[in-house]
Amino acid sequence: MADGLPNWYWVTKDGDLPALTLEKGINGPAEVAVAGAGSRRPAILIRSSPWRAGSFWTPWHDEFDLEHSHVRYFGDNKVDSGKLAHETPGNKLLRELAREHASADENIRARSAPVLVLRSVTIDGRIKGQVEFCGLAVIVGHEFVHQTDPMTGEPFDNYAFELALLDLGPEGGRLDLRWIQARRSTQVAGFEALELAPVAWRDWVEAGSVAAPGLDGDIAIVTAELDELVSPRGQGFRVDADVRAVIERQAMTLTRDHFESQGWVVSDDSANQSYDFEISKNGHRRRVEVKGTQSAGRQVLLTANEVDHARERYPAVILAIVSGIQVVASAESGDLKAAGGSLHLVDPLDVDSGSLKPITFMYGPPTS
Template sequence: MGVIVAGQLRVGQVYRYATGKDPVPADLDGYPNFHHVTHSPDLKRALLEAGINGMAKVSALDGPRRPAILIRSSPWKAGTEQTPWHDVFDMDNGHVRYFGDHKAGMTAVPGTTTGNAALLGAFTGHQGHTPQERATATPLLLFRAVSRNGKPKGHVEFCGLGVIERAERLVQWGGHEHTTFINYVYDIALIDLTDENDEVSWEWIHSRRDVAATDAKALELAPRAWREWVKHGNSALPRLRRRVARAKVTKVPEQRPRAGSTEAKDLELIYKYFDGRKHDFEAVAAAVAARVLRGAGSSYLEGWLTRRSGDGGADFVGRLDLGSGLAGTSLVVLGQAKCVKPDTLITAEQIARVVARLRRGWIGVYVTTGAYSVPAQTEMVEDQYPIVLINGSALVHELRGMARDDHGGDLEACVEHILTGRETAITNRRPEEILLE
């Protein structure tokens, strides 16, 4: 096969789909050229002429394999005699409900039209019971037509990579005479592409078109979540489904200072300084939390540190004041401090234990020298936990700022000042008492 020169399909990106289907140039009218991005030298073009566009199967080493099915929805046609149904694209929650290509007046047996036959065949593969069966399953690449420059045609938005969860046969209304016809509707799970920056590499599809590539070899180029689905099956879809919340998640390497940097040395110094001195670290964590919350423009009152035992899972207590008088309110802040090795990950369970102690009108703050796992952050965002996460890198950043402002840049002097100069009470008072001060 020729050398691939194509690129990436990015979720949310609008592509110019020109009638000429020329892969050159790379951009047309200010938009990436769809035919350039999906170009496979010496092979037929990827098309979106129909709603359901199944690429021709190839006779690969492991048996017949369909490289991909490209689906296009045309919202501007919804509700018309030609397309009386309405497809649903809920990209935020990783779900698409897509209607097949059977229409009123057709005499073909339902399920045998070109598009439905391709999707029903893909559905069989998506229900594979073993990794080997799922390895040959057909990826769905979903697009929807968007209007640009007042024209409903000629531009498509890439909406993601999908797996069919369910295929349902149903009766639909169609035509001016309100006749009925049988069609299929498909519930499709959009796969999470966080690890690929919301992109699908066309090189993967290109490899699936290569008759010399085994299923396993082609799978090496697939997005991580797709490989996980192949390995574990549909039981893994809940955790592999696209969620917009994941866009708010910070990858673990991004939470840590660059190896060998001044920040990395500072973090190691902080960890070693407080290793085995849990209660001393709580004082520093409380001071850092106060700086972060005040930095957001809020009025924050530092309260107290809890006693070494019987603290109910809270290490420090504070109060966040919003507004004033009748136009104001106060929130109890419950803080957790965790001094761990910088390469340690804080889990979802650890965060959940703090959240479980929060009452209505309370928020949490978790301060650590480590980092937060991706599942922990995802659960926090999706479940809308009222908690602020401060990782090791942010901790050092705030302490450096405090040192710069008040101690001539001397980090150790700053830490010592926090430990000796602050008059923070250590008590076992109930957190809600902070509202009375």
């Protein structure tokens, strides 16, 4: 104990194993080689320091929405790093982990590192030296972002990572560090370590999905490489139709890729039907309505035909919302490109159970 608080060093030091450090914002203990099972990283520890937000050291503002089990965490690139966004150690670590967390392979998910989210807190006027545990998380999306250093006004590129906090209710909101220590041991097999994991982590490993932050249903995440794209600054005005078209193509592509990766046969009927895809597998047929947006996707527009179709075909219709799509311009040609995006599935789509608000009406003036 130190000043009446548990000491992180002694809590995480276990025998010959060194303490888990929190020296940086993104901390990745070294991978360990497990006999006959390859290697695994025990965990990744993320530390946010709100008191530094907007400073030279931390020119970004991480977002903590614990009520909705969501954290938006910015990577470790800075204006003076001399590196591209994907080259900094923390961003490289989290982007690789994002791919593992999005994997359809249960074995990869089981081996992947859990994310422990902590943030600095002020106690008795002391702003340094204390952290609180905010939760156990998986990465459910990441995007390439353009930021401005608040001290110099200079632009720089970075990554923002979307984290979903898992439910630790069965564990009383506590994380048993024996699980992390087991993952650090070269003598503990993967399935043995998994037995010590929280229920929500074991469920995620098996299912590959988590409850979407602030939304109902399951979330499946698809990410795309953005390093070859640049900001459209200076490219001039683009008509909305151009932007809309690339967003829709990106949403359709990510949705198709997701269902095909799950073994569905996908037919694109968007040209002549009120839905976008018909999917089939093992004699089962479903229809998918796809919506792409650059926003967080908490609200999307449905046409009257789409609403009628969802009601008539319930529960055979799925709504696929691809949020957070980035639209940027090629540095060479100036052509618009869309990249990134998080795929949220509302399955089945019950339009009467959500918030359905008419925003357009058909009006016929009275005849004389």
